[in-house]
Amino acid sequence: MNSSVTRAQPVGVALPEPEPEEALGLSRLPPELLLMLLSHVPPRTLIRQCRRVCRRWRALVDCQALWLIILARDHPALWPIAQSRLPSARNDANPCILGRFCERRPIGRNLIQNPKGEEGFLKWTVLTSEDGWAEEDEDLKLIPRGCMLTSFQWYHKKQVVDLEEEGLWPELLDSGKLEICISDWRNDQQGTDCLYQLCVQLLDAEKAILDHFSPVPFPILKWINSVSSQVSHVFSNLKKGVRFVSFEQWVWNLELGNEQHGLSLTNSSVIVRLLPS
Known part of the structure; x- marks a missing residue:
């Protein structure tokens, strides 16, 4: 007779879990x-x-x-x-x-925030000449998407891009290997005669102007069936010290007493690229 005794596991009692081996933690x-x-x-x-x-x-x-x-x-x-x-x-x-x-990842990306005006004038500063270039304090969110204010005065829409904040460091900006491309689309179909101007400035750390692009003011007449058009420029020979890009749009309503909001400015862009080799 076999003297060995086999111990049966009691019914309903689970077998003990095997002790896990200690994992190699990332800290080790x-x-x-x-x-x-x-x-x-x-x-x-x-x-x-x-x-x-x-x-x-x-x-x-x-x-x-x-x-x-x-x-x-x-x-x-x-x-x-x-x-x-x-x-x-x-x-x-x-x-x-x-x-x-x-x-x-600032290279090749549009650095303008809210470029199409889909969130009203969020990220933009809007000034009016009516009160000595005071910042507009009305509810700008009520204005149609992508539109600028127009009345018988200058209206000024501005955004300043901080290139270092976007991830570009001074040594790279001063390398002579980058270019800055700007563009703006304007929709010429609107309800009042206006004068439109784009002004882009490259600024140093103290906000002094190092370079600029400002084409001749463009008249937009309501009776002309025109289409959207683009204005663009490339700063390909950057001066040392460029740290900011000031992107400004100006509108003057040519009709006295007309306070329509109708000039649509969309797809504004400031893009930093590598110079073609």
Whole structure:
């Protein structure tokens, strides 16, 4: 008779779970490997979430090494220029300046906010000459989408693009390898005779004018069946020190007493591009 005794598991009693093996946490990875893993995380997630995980991750996200990996991989056309004109080290630059560039991707993107006026005049400053160029305080959201105010006075619609805030660093802006392309579409079908003018200025850090584009004022007459037209310009020889782009639209109503709101200005754009090689 077999002397061995087999112990049966009592009915209804679950077998104990095996002890799990301790997983290799990301915090235990060597810095070089963790850096490579983080380089595959979207830049927005790196800046807004990964920096908050712990001090070690924050230091990696804030260092230039991580963003150099991303820059070389995701911006191959810019890399030959960028690697010789990297931003200077700044103690207050957290996260890294290159991180803001990789997150915002300003090259080739329209830097004008609310360009079609789909949100009224949000992001735009509207001034009127009636009160000595005071900022318009009426409810601009009631004005039809994409339209400028018109009355027997000048109206001035303006937006200033901060190029550094958009992710472009000074050494890159001063490299001589970039151009700034501006354009504006105006809809000439409206209910009053107007005079329209576009004025674009390139400004330095102190808002002094370094360059400008201001074509001759264009008359828009209500009795002419005209179509939308585009005005554009390329600043291809940027002076050193350009840090802002001031984009301004001016309208003068030529009909005394006519206060219609009818001049539609849509698809305004300010685009920074690499100079053709």
